[in-house]
Amino acid sequence: MIKGRYDRIFDIVNYLIMIAVCAIVVIPLIFILANSFSSPDLVYFGEVRLIPKGFTLATYKQVITYDDYAILNGFKNTIIYTFFGTLISMTLTFLAAYPLSRKDLKGRGLFMTLFVITMFFNGGLIPTFLVVKSLGLYNRMLGVILPGALSVYNMIIVRTYMQSSIPYELQEAAMIDGCSNFRLFLVIILPLCKPMIAIMVLFYAVGYWNSYYNALIYLQDEAREPIQIVLRRLFSQTKSGGLSTGNTSTSGTELAKQAEAMQYAVIVVAMAPILCIYPFLSKYFERGLMVGSLKG
Amino acid sequence: MQVNEQKTAAMAEEGAGAKKESAVENAAKTVARTPRRNKKRWYTNLDLYLMLLLPVAYVLIFHYAPMYGVIIAFKDYSAGRGIWASPWVGFKHFAAFFEQPDFWVLVKNTLIVSIYSLILYTIVPIVFGLLLFEVPNKAAKRVVQTVTYAPYFISGVIVCSMCYSFLDADTGMLAQLFQALGAERTQYMYSTSAYYHVYVLSGLWQGLGWWSIIYVGTLSNVDPALHEAAIIDGANRFQRIIHINFPSILPVATIQFIMSVGNLMSIGFEKSWLLMNEQNKPAAKIIATYVYEISLKSTLKQFSMATAVGLFNSFINIILLIAANFLSKRVSETSLW
Structure with missing residues (x-):
């Protein structure tokens, strides 16, 4: 294709826009990283730009030891929430998706409606809270996981994928050979759904890792707090300057300086795990979302 | 990845082709009314319904039960009485x-x-x-x-x-x-x-x-x-x-x-x-x-x-x-x- 002058100008402008958008995304992240490794004095006076100044790891040490290792405890809890939450969510999603992908299932439309309605209607904060409480799940780890464990939107994506990329004839052939539906699901369907499984694990795991709301509503006990709640607490304490390091000899300004630097280290600590695994999985996103957008 | 995509695309095509065939086949079968086909009732898929049991129970408990709980908007809810026994108050709230x-x-x-x-x-x-x-x-x-x-x-x-x-x-x-x-x-x-x-x-x-x-x-x-x-x-x-x-x-x-x-x-x-x-x-x-x-x-x-x-x-x-x-x-x- 021969490009006209107009097209070349278009390309240049377009590249500039793309570079600008990427810069807007990346610069804040680099800024945070640089500040978290810098000396609190320089951070406090806004001296640090994109390269650490007065390199130190002391801020990280402070963040980790803060409030009797609350961060580490939060990490531990979040790993538990993420692992079991993802397991439960995946089970519910795939158990619902497969039968609903089968055209020969009687009452399929009815079941589908039952699920879809929940996408647009819900009882709201208090009625849901009362149900969780009456089940004895308040202040339990399961109580943080279960409300919101099944995303109907994800379930529809999986169902559509099963319908559109696994030929029904293959399943029929297996059934004629005497394979039960359940075995069919485990032995044939699930292995064929590998890319979908990868996408869904990612969606759910990130959701649980970042989740704040459920713990805010259904949890009281500090020992079970997920990382996001701990971060929020740490952050609002450093922001209001009410930081207690237990060290009485440090002056007010010293504390304010430390608090300022800690904010950045806290952000890095919380973001790092997700952003580290993210590049390896990003290739799946587009396909996953595209399949889901098909109306089926 | 590339290979994988091609594979799925090929599969999807096959699927589409096969679907057309099966529609014809199905039509033929309905006319012929083969006995084996006819026998397929809902209970042949019993295990599919069993699979649905868990997710359906889940939405009933965590989505539909709260929808029922919405009636406390029209009541004076007190924890002691529970949802049902609390008195109705209409649109007061x-x-x-x-x-x-x-x-x-x-x-x-x-x-x-x-x-x-x-x-x-x-x-x-x-x-x-x-x-x-x-x-x-x-x-x-x-x-x-x-x-x-x-x-x-x-x-x-x-x-x-x-x-x-x-x-x-x-x-x-x-x-x-x-x-x-x-x-x-x-x-x-x-x-x-x-x-x-x-x-x-x-x-x-x-x-x-x-x-x-x-x-x-x-x-x-x-x-x-x-x-x-x-x-x-x-x-x-x-x-x-x-x-x-x-x-x-x-x-x-x-x-x-x-x-x-x-x-x-x-x-x-x-x-x-x-x-x-x-x-x-x-x-x-x-x-x-x-x-x-x-x-x-x-x-x-x-x-x-x-x-x-x-x-x-x-x-x-x-x-x-x-x-x-x-x-x-x-x-x-x-x-x-």
Whole structure:
């Protein structure tokens, strides 16, 4: 294709826009990283730009030891929430998706409606809270996981994928050979759904890792707090300057300086795990979302 | 990956081909009424229903039971009596809410935040998707995509913390940038006038790349023959974007828009709550934060009142959803139902 002058100008402008958008995304992240490794004095006076100044790891040490290792405890809890939450969510999603992908299932439309309605209607904060409480799940780890464990939107994506990329004839052939539906699901369907499984694990795991709301509503006990709640607490304490390091000899300004630097280290600590695994999985996103957008 | 994609594509094609065949076969079979086919009743799929049992039980308990619980909006709920035995009071709680001095402020804030985000989050990802698709170099495209999707995976807590850090008048990078450009020294996080922009623009920073995925994906399915024909007719890049690419993503964009309207009033609790402080509260408080504040957050625990307010919120939302769907059906013939 021969490009006209107009097209070349278009390309240049377009590249500039793309570079600008990427810069807007990346610069804040680099800024945070640089500040978290810098000396609190320089951070406090806004001296640090994109390269650490007065390199130190002391801020990280402070963040980790803060409030009797609350961060580490939060990490531990979040790993538990993420692992079991993802397991439960995946089970519910795939158990619902497969039968609903089968055209020969009687009452399929009815079941589908039952699920879809929940996408647009819900009882709201208090009625849901009362149900969780009456089940004895308040202040339990399961109580943080279960409300919101099944995303109907994800379930529809999986169902559509099963319908559109696994030929029904293959399943029929297996059934004629005497394979039960359940075995069919485990032995044939699930292995064929590998890319979908990868996408869904990612969606759910990130959701649980970042989740704040459920713990805010259904949890009281500090020992079970997920990382996001701990971060929020740490952050609002450093922001209001009410930081207690237990060290009485440090002056007010010293504390304010430390608090300022800690904010950045806290952000890095919380973001790092997700952003580290993210590049390896990003290739799946587009396909996953595209399949889901098909109306089926 | 490449191989994998081809495989799936091939499989999908096979599937489509086979579907046609099976339709013919099925028709033949219905005419012939083979006995084995006929025997297939619902109980042959018994194990499929068993599989559905768990998810169905789940939605009944965690979604439908709370819908029943909504009746406490019309009752004076007390924990001792439970949902059923608490006395009916009709629309008392709704009336009380409408008479609140805060009522209009809450409705206004909720609508401003929702509509402002709705407009920006619809238009900007479309424009970005159209432009991103035009990047000729595949590797460059991949890099831009990977970079711009990333913020979507950062938690709300972190994004709100970042807002506080970057907009701090003394140390924040953005606040300093604004001052260098001639703006007055402002504590943006503690100002009511800046609040809406902080809320919506930080959301855009987070979601822009992610929301554009669907458009980039849709564009890669556009028939290249359309573009070839347009080039022969002398259309330039910009004209082709406007007359070929834009119309081809319009149906998807419309569905996305209606879905966003459907969630219009239910978004935003977490973020509003995280961004809110005493100073910006007059702008930051929305219906959802009010519900939380008068119930779980308060010592009074006004459960019935909170439920009534939540129900009012959902009611407005449903009206908006129906209206958006109706309008879209009229204008573009694309609709959810």
